[in-house]
Amino acid sequence: MSKVWILAKRNRKEILRDPLSLVFHFIFPIFMLLLFFCFLFGKTEIEIKTQVSMFHPYKLIPAVAIFAHSFLSLFSGMMIAKDRSESFFSRLCISPLTQYQFFLGYFLPLVEIAFLQSILVYGLGGAMSLLTPITFHLFSIDVIASFIVGFVFSSFFISFGLCIGLLVSDKAVGGIASVGINLVAIGSGMFMPLATIPVFKKVVQFLPFYHMVTVTQDIALGFYPTSLTSFQFEIEYYEALGIPVLYNALDIWWVHSFIAIFYMVILFGLTWIMFYRSTRFHQK
Amino acid sequence: MKTIEFEEVTKYYQKYSALEAVSFSVHEHELFGLLGVNGAGKSTLIHILIGLIPLTSGRICIFGNSIAEAKHQGIINVAFQEQAIAKKLTVEENITFIAQLYGEYACKESVENVLEQLQLKEVRHQRASTLSGGYQKRLSIAMAIVTHPQILILDEPTLGLDVLARHELWHLITSLKGKMTIFLTTHYLEEIEALCDRVAILNHGMLKAVGTIEEIQAKAKAQTLEEAFLAIATKEE
Numbered sequence: 422m423s424k425v426w427i428l429a430k431r432n433r434k435e436i437l438r439d440p441l442s443l444v445f446h447f448i449f450p451i452f453m454l455l456l457f458f459c460f461l462f463g464k465t466e467i468e469i470k471t472q473v474s475m476f477h478p479y480k481l482i483p484a485v486a487i488f489a490h491s492f493l494s495l496f497s498g499m500m501i502a503k504d505r506s507e508s509f510f511s512r513l514c515i516s517p518l519t520q521y522q523f524f525l526g527y528f529l530p531l532v533e534i535a536f537l538q539s540i541l542v543y544g545l546g547g548a549m550s551l552l553t554p555i556t557f558h559l560f561s562i563d564v565i566a567s568f569i570v571g572f573v574f575s576s577f578f579i580s581f582g583l584c585i586g587l588l589v590s591d592k593a594v595g596g597i598a599s600v601g602i603n604l605v606a607i608g609s610g611m612f613m614p615l616a617t618i619p620v621f622k623k624v625v626q627f628l629p630f631y632h633m634v635t636v637t638q639d640i641a642l643g644f645y646p647t648s649l650t651s652f653q654f655e656i657e658y659y660e661a662l663g664i665p666v667l668y669n670a671l672d673i674w675w676v677h678s679f680i681a682i683f684y685m686v687i688l689f690g691l692t693w694i695m696f697y698r699s700t701r702f703h704q705k
Numbered sequence: 706m707k708t709i710e711f712e713e714v715t716k717y718y719q720k721y722s723a724l725e726a727v728s729f730s731v732h733e734h735e736l737f738g739l740l741g742v743n744g745a746g747k748s749t750l751i752h753i754l755i756g757l758i759p760l761t762s763g764r765i766c767i768f769g770n771s772i773a774e775a776k777h778q779g780i781i782n783v784a785f786q787e788q789a790i791a792k793k794l795t796v797e798e799n800i801t802f803i804a805q806l807y808g809e810y811a812c813k814e815s816v817e818n819v820l821e822q823l824q825l826k827e828v829r830h831q832r833a834s835t836l837s838g839g840y841q842k843r844l845s846i847a848m849a850i851v852t853h854p855q856i857l858i859l860d861e862p863t864l865g866l867d868v869l870a871r872h873e874l875w876h877l878i879t880s881l882k883g884k885m886t887i888f889l890t891t892h893y894l895e896e897i898e899a900l901c902d903r904v905a906i907l908n909h910g911m912l913k914a915v916g917t918i919e920e921i922q923a924k925a926k927a928q929t930l931e932e933a934f935l936a937i938a939t940k941e942e
Contacts, residue, residue: 425806431791431798438793438832508789512848515755515776515783516806608898702756 424518428526431666435500436530442496446534450489450542457481458549466554475614480559483548483567483637484611487630489538490575491605495598497531497582502591514700524696527583528576535575543568567641573632574681580688587695616652617659619667626669629684632677645674706824707766708734708886709754714763716749716910723749724910726763731903736882738901739890746910747890748786751860754888755783763843767856775856778809782854784845786861792834796825796844799833800851807852823877837876839870843877850881859889861895863896875899894913894930913937 436442445662461469469477474677504510513523542561550557558564579600585597606612608625611634615622625631639645646652652668670676706817709731716724724746731737743748752758755764776779783789790799800819804812820826822854825845828836833844842862849857862878863871878900881887891897897904898918906913906921914921914937918930925933 424806427802431794434798435791435793503792506787507792508785508787509791511752511755511757511785512783512789512803514757515781516803517777517808518806604873612794680793702776 424522425525425529428513428518428522429529432500433530433533434525436496438535439496444502445492445698446496446538447541449492450485450538451545453485453488454482454542454546454549457485458546458553459564462553463555464553469553469555472510475612476628477544478550478553479564479612479641480638482543482550482557483571483641484609484634485546486539486542486568487574487609487634488605488611489542490535490571490578491602491630492529492578493535493538493575494578494582494585497527497579498584498586498594498598499582499591501527501583501586502594503590506591507576510699513700517702520697520700523700524693527590527696528579531582532576535572535579539568539572539575541644542673546695563643564641567637569638571633571637575636577633577681577685577688578630578684580692584692584695587692604628605630605634607672616655616666617664619665622667626671627680629681632671632681634670636674636677636681639674639677646672647674696697707731708733708768709888710764710766711750712766713763714750714753714765715761716753716758717744717761722910724753724760725749726807727907727910727912729905729912729915731886731888733886734883735902736878736887736889736900738897738904739888740892740894740897741893741902741907741909744909745892745907747892747907748860749910750887750889750907751783751858755781755858778833780854781856781858782849782852783858783860784842784849784862786864786938787827788833788845789850790833790841790844793832795830795832796820796828796836796840796847799844800825800847803848804851809852815851815853819847822850822880823847837870838866839873842866842870842874846874846877850885854885856888859887861890863891863893865895865904871896894934898930903928908938913940 457476460473464473547557547559581601582598585594589597608628609630615625615631649668652672656666656668707730711727711729714724714727728749728762739750753760754772756776765772767780789803793900794802797816800813800816804815811814820829823846825843825847828840833841865875866874878887889901903917905915905923914924922930922933925936927933927936
């Protein structure tokens with residue numbers, strides 16, 4: 422059996438045997454879906470698109486999947502920080518594991534959990550959408566592409582968790598990861614239209630969460646804004662209501678993609694470097 | 706035959722000296738004790754020995770080889786001060802995990818032997834988090850010896866245990882004596898007296914004495930190890 426698989430198996434058990442981890446990774450996203458779908462039940466397609474467009478199934482489901490992934494940072498961070506504080510990490514450092522085996526042994530079980538989360542959120546969301554006038558077509562190319570992109574973005578949250586777990590104590594991980602989770606919830610635009618809060622949007626659009634959520638939503642919708650004219654309808658709608666609104670160059674689809682991928686790659690690289698430094702053997 | 710040789714091992718954390726030119730050797734199949742108060746440098750020496758932290762200067766040889774070669778050959782293993790066990794895994798899963806990681810050829814047989822040897826069979830299906838402190842220490846030792854190391858390092862093995870659990874663990878350590886070289890760190894004098902063939906005393910990162918208990922007592926002109934230790938430890942202050 423490969424050493425990566427042996428370590429991954431241990432880490433998978435460590436996560437899946439923690440009831441709190443199961444609740445936050447799997448139960449909580451289901452609860453979120455149920456909660457937000459309540460806004461859609463009993464409404465016509467036009468009402469959904471005009472009154473509660475935030476919770477349009479093609480926007481809601483990819484956003485909840487990203488939100489679910491954000492909990493990976495909390496539990497991956499706590500796992501590795503606990504392993505460090507209880508010297509389990511040191512025990513592994515003196516074992517015959519190579520640095521890349523070490524890294525993959527921690528990373529892969531979290532990827533598996535991210536995949537299960539995506540399946541759960543997209544599958545359940547698709548099923549729930551059957552109760553609304555807008556069906557979320559699970560096997561359409563756009564939805565499958567959105568699923569894959571959202572799943573790939575989960576590596577950002579895994580890297581973030583492992584990174585802070587290697588840096589701080591298990592108690593501090595909880596606090597730091599919670600900030601990340603809250604930034605996803607508030608700053609990603611999944612629960613509120615950020616364009617209508619210009620000052621807030623100016624800040625959060627420099628973080629990856631808003632872009633990750635928007636990219637997966639846009640892919641699911643098949644909507645790829647290339648210029649500000651793409652938002653003409655929204656801009657006119659909010660102006661008619663007297664609400665100030667902000668759309669700028671950062672709302673172009675490839676800019677969203679670039680920022681999201683940039684953060685993901687940087688954090689992945691940083692995590693690898695930190696693993697490399699934390700697990701190197703000193704006496705040659 | 707010399708198993709471990711420390712030659713002028715020095716460790717500085719910026720300007721603070723944690724170890725100052727420490728030299729001594731450990732012989733094959735002996736139970737060697739490293740004695741010192743908290744902060745004496747015992748854990749630093751252990752962490753250098755297993756390659757977790759770099760030394761500033763000096764050299765450590767294991768069977769004449771570098772530490773990296775010893776690690777590669779799986780010669781050395783450690784039962785850490787903190788138990789270093791996977792809390793959500795059962796006792797058997799913990800031991801099997803380490804055995805598999807070290808590529809134990811007859812993994813199942815080795816695990817069974819270790820469960821038997823450390824009297825862990827009755828709790829084999831119990832999660833590590835639900836074990837008492839004594840059993841957790843035993844599990845930690847089991848995880849270290851399942852890989853059949855030639856050198857076993859026990860870093861403060863009885864720290865935080867009650868008297869009964871401590872004596873049970875001493876009994877287990879004694880049963881391992883002669884099968885491998887055991888390098889034990891502690892700050893309990895009675896542990897040294899009950900278990901060790903030879904002992905080294907560290908104080909403020911400096912080696913103060915090495916030898917059998919009798920030799921150390923004679924050197925310090927003391928009747929007991931405690932008197933000898935106090936005489937040696939307070940000498941520089």
